[in-house]
Amino acid sequence: DIQMTQSPPTLSASVGDRVTITCRASQSISTWLAWYQQKPGKAPKVLIYDASSLQSGVPSRFSGSGSGTEFTLTISSLQPDDFATYYCQQYNSYSWTFGQGTKVEIK
Amino acid sequence: EVQLLESGGNLVQPGGSLRLSCAASGFTFSSYPMSWVRQAPGKGLEWVSDISESGGGTHYTDSVKGRFTISRDNFKNTLYLQMSSLRADDTAVYYCAIPSPGGYLDYWGQGTLVTVSS
Numbered sequence: 001d002i003q004m005t006q007s008p009p010t011l012s013a014s015v016g017d018r019v020t021i022t023c024r025a026s027q028s029i030s031t032w033l034a035w036y037q038q039k040p041g042k043a044p045k046v047l048i049y050d051a052s053s054l055q056s057g058v059p060s061r062f063s064g065s066g067s068g069t070e071f072t073l074t075i076s077s078l079q080p081d082d083f084a085t086y087y088c089q090q091y092n093s094y095s096w097t098f099g100q101g102t103k104v105e106i107k
Numbered sequence: 108e109v110q111l112l113e114s115g116g117n118l119v120q121p122g123g124s125l126r127l128s129c130a131a132s133g134f135t136f137s138s139y140p141m142s143w144v145r146q147a148p149g150k151g152l153e154w155v156s157d158i159s160e161s162g163g164g165t166h167y168t169d170s171v172k173g174r175f176t177i178s179r180d181n182f183k184n185t186l187y188l189q190m191s192s193l194r195a196d197d198t199a200v201y202y203c204a205i206p207s208p209g210g211y212l213d214y215w216g217q218g219t220l221v222t223v224s225s
Contacts, residue, residue: 001169032209032210034211034212036152036212038152042217043202043215043216043217043218044152044202044212044215045215046211046212046213049207049209049211050209050211087151087152089152089154089211089212091206091209091210091211094166095154095166095167095168095169096154096210097154098151098152098153098154099151100151101151101152
């Protein structure tokens with residue numbers, strides 16, 4: 001299986017900060033990568049798919065980049081609603097796998 | 108509006124069995140593959156299984172192969188996960204989800220909690 005490694009596990013930031021989360025794949029996955037946001041007690045919500053495509057309805061402050069084995073999720077100006085846990089997921093090959101998550105906390 | 112409503116979660120003893128259901132509405136169920144994803148308490152997400160539109164094709168993560176069976180009833184618009192030989196590490200919230208044609212998970216249910224404990 002392809003292993004997905006996210007960093008950092010936890011990130012403390014303030015409203016208005018630019019935030020970057022990294023996801024590395026154990027082998028090339030082209031651009032078959034999605035990013036999800038999950039809030040406590042809720043189901044995940046897809047933000048970015050195909051590494052850099054913004055899901056409909058997601059604010060433009062979210063962006064994704066990368067290909068091959070290294071990917072980033074960037075929040076250009078952190079808003080109060082963005083404090084949550086973020087996961088990457090590869091869908092290049094079965095078994096689909098997720099990163100372990102990055103919790104974005106209030107500084 | 109797409110709706111996915113999971114049910115069937117419960118407390119079950121190790122070695123026991125349980126069947127989860129996911130009732131779908133708001134879209135043409137028979138035209139979409141479906142997936143199960145789980146999340147152990149306080150842990151990350153783990154893809155479990157998926158099934159093709161017709162039910163003829165299935166995939167499983169290694170840890171559930173031979174123990175879990177995914178199925179669907181396109182007349183009842185319902186997805187199932189039959190779980191047997193349950194272990195403590197199967198304890199999780201189980202979500203059903205609709206994968207996009209590419210494979211990312213587009214829509215999610217609210218989840219149902221399975222607890223495996225004596």
